[in-house]
Amino acid sequence: MSKHTIPHIAKQNGHLVLMVEDKPFILLAGEVHNSDSSSPAYMEHIWEIADHLGMNTLLLPVTWEMIEPEEGSFDFSVPQALIDQARERAMKIVFLWFGSWKNAECMYAPAWVKQDLRRFPRAQIVKGKNKAGRQVSPTIPVKMPYTTLSYLGTETMQADAKAFAAFMGFLKDYDEERQTAIAVQVENETGLLGAAREVSDEADALFTSEVPVDFAAYMRAHSDSMTDEIRAAVLGGRECGNWREVFGETADELFSAYHVAKYVNTVAAAGKAVYPLPMTANCWLDKGSESGSYPTGGPVSKVCEVWDFCAPNIDVYCPDIYVPQFKEVCDEYTRRGGALFIPECATHSYAAPRLLYTVGHYHAICYSPFGFDDIGHPFSAQQGFLFGMDVSDPALKTPQSFEEYAAIGHILREMMPMLAQAYGTNCLQAVSAETDPVTPHPSGNPFMAIPPMMDFGAFRVSAHFQGPMNPRGDGALLCLKISDAECWLVGNACSISLSSGDPDRPNLDLLSVEEGSFENGAWRPGRRLNGDETAQMNMANPSVWHMKFFAYK
Numbered sequence: 001m002s003k004h005t006i007p008h009i010a011k012q013n014g015h016l017v018l019m020v021e022d023k024p025f026i027l028l029a030g031e032v033h034n035s036d037s038s039s040p041a042y043m044e045h046i047w048e049i050a051d052h053l054g055m056n057t058l059l060l061p062v063t064w065e066m067i068e069p070e071e072g073s074f075d076f077s078v079p080q081a082l083i084d085q086a087r088e089r090a091m092k093i094v095f096l097w098f099g100s101w102k103n104a105e106c107m108y109a110p111a112w113v114k115q116d117l118r119r120f121p122r123a124q125i126v127k128g129k130n131k132a133g134r135q136v137s138p139t140i141p142v143k144m145p146y147t148t149l150s151y152l153g154t155e156t157m158q159a160d161a162k163a164f165a166a167f168m169g170f171l172k173d174y175d176e177e178r179q180t181a182i183a184v185q186v187e188n189e190t191g192l193l194g195a196a197r198e199v200s201d202e203a204d205a206l207f208t209s210e211v212p213v214d215f216a217a218y219m220r221a222h223s224d225s226m227t228d229e230i231r232a233a234v235l236g237g238r239e240c241g242n243w244r245e246v247f248g249e250t251a252d253e254l255f256s257a258y259h260v261a262k263y264v265n266t267v268a269a270a271g272k273a274v275y276p277l278p279m280t281a282n283c284w285l286d287k288g289s290e291s292g293s294y295p296t297g298g299p300v301s302k303v304c305e306v307w308d309f310c311a312p313n314i315d316v317y318c319p320d321i322y323v324p325q326f327k328e329v330c331d332e333y334t335r336r337g338g339a340l341f342i343p344e345c346a347t348h349s350y351a352a353p354r355l356l357y358t359v360g361h362y363h364a365i366c367y368s369p370f371g372f373d374d375i376g377h378p379f380s381a382q383q384g385f386l387f388g389m390d391v392s393d394p395a396l397k398t399p400q401s402f403e404e405y406a407a408i409g410h411i412l413r414e415m416m417p418m419l420a421q422a423y424g425t426n427c428l429q430a431v432s433a434e435t436d437p438v439t440p441h442p443s444g445n446p447f448m449a450i451p452p453m454m455d456f457g458a459f460r461v462s463a464h465f466q467g468p469m470n471p472r473g474d475g476a477l478l479c480l481k482i483s484d485a486e487c488w489l490v491g492n493a494c495s496i497s498l499s500s501g502d503p504d505r506p507n508l509d510l511l512s513v514e515e516g517s518f519e520n521g522a523w524r525p526g527r528r529l530n531g532d533e534t535a536q537m538n539m540a541n542p543s544v545w546h547m548k549f550f551a552y553k
């Protein structure tokens with residue numbers, strides 16, 4: 001038995017945090033490429049890279065096909081070896097359960113599931129067809145072959161739940177005491193591609209019968225937080241009746257979400273009954289497009305109310321963010337008070353500034369670039385496609401510098417306990433060039449434009465991301481307030497100015513500015529900055545500064 005409560009989600013200062021070994025924990029994480037964690041030998045150098053990048057956690061697939069190659073016979077040797085590797089390096093793991101779904105397909109189901117189409121039916125996006133072409137985009141006249149398991153397959157759901165429960169049983173036996181695995185993602189990017197809902201005879205029969213009354217009532221009672229489109233459909237429909245009558249044009253997607261979420265919840269519940277680690281569900285974003293063109297039924301933010309009703313065993317819905325609109329997506333996923341957990345994001349040159357920003361601004365539980373071992377290398381064709389290379393912002397077209405990510409990662413990893421303690425308070429803030437534009441001065445004078453500012457009450461910190469000293473325009477700055485006269489700054493590619501926020505003592509002077517680094521949690525001061533270095537406080541490179549100051553009349 002561990003001396004600690006098992007990892008769990010709790011409220012700290014009104015904000016959701018992940019508790020690990022009874023303390024708030026920030027996952028400064030990375031997700032590996034899909035196939036890497038199938039080979040512990042291959043993983044050796046991936047762990048090394050993660051450590052160089054300052055990560056404290058890896059997100060690692062564990063696949064149904066590998067742990068249950070024959071029905072009922074389990075092999076946990078690979079996840080066990082991964083846990084051993086993590087322990088040697090004092091790292092944590094979030095396992096990603098690739099079961100019935102992986103990117104809305106069934107590629108990780110074991111052969112005995114794939115081959116038995118009677119027990120484990122496929123989703124029909126064309127009536128009567130187990131596999132059908134799906135249009136990839138309205139503008140590309142190519143159809144991609146598509147098949148996945150049906151979300152109405154009760155036996156499939158039970159088999160998946162049984163395998164997942166067996167995996168969680170292994171985790172409990174092998175890891176409950178050491179708590180290396182701190183959360184589990186249930187399935188990967190669930191939903192249906194090619195149609196907004198399944199169209200088998202069974203699906204049609206369910207769709208044209210009564211919507212469960214408790215669900216219809218729940219949706220009406222929770223319309224406040226919904227997007228306009230879903231709210232209008234819910235409030236404009238009938239209180240009871242079939243899916244179309246109750247949910248109008250959104251009925252197909254809500255039907256899919258209802259069944260996918262119930263399925264995932266059954267799997268999660270079976271696992272939690274054995275070992276109740278926090279459980280997450282990630283999603284392929286809808287990007288404002290038509291249902292069916294993204295995995296429909298997965299936890300895109302507009303159907304979160306459906307998931308709330310159907311999947312109480314899922315603790316956090318997680319966006320996989322490759323789109324340029326990073327802040328918009330984070331805002332969407334936090335607007336209902338949920339914690340921000342980003343299991344996948346891009347490795348272009350906003351990767352490091354976004355790490356600072358999500359920790360400092362959103363007090364995120366997890367930030368995790370996907371395929372992080374690519375950091376510092378030219379983009380592959382897949383990355384180019386994923387990151388949307390038609391964008392005009394050069395930062396989105398440039399790979400993240402390895403050295404910069406590593407420098408910021410190391411600073412945050414050392415400071416993590418301090419930062420996590422400040423979660424839920426306004427003592428921890430951040431701004432970035434990407435997310436916080438300069439406010440133009442009403443006169444139009446560019447020299448009087450107002451830079452992004454963090455307000456800590458007694459003092460304010462402004463960040464200057466553009467200008468002759470920092471021409472690159474992808475900077476970020478995080479500030480942790482210690483008292484009214486002391487703070488830590490972590491930043492890159494920005495200049496800084498401090499001012500008093502106290503109207504009775506409007507003048508502020510610096511007392512000391514130290515640059516330095518942390519080693520094993522202890523501050524090792526480097527240069528004491530003064531003179532030119534504080535007249536123009538510029539962080540040209542990733543830096544951490546300890547500042548003391550005072551305000552006077």
Ligand code: DGJ
Pocket residue numbers: 034103188189320344370386
């Ligand atoms: C999103 C998926 O969740 C990942 O497993 C991976 O396939 C990435 N896309 C990109 O390749």
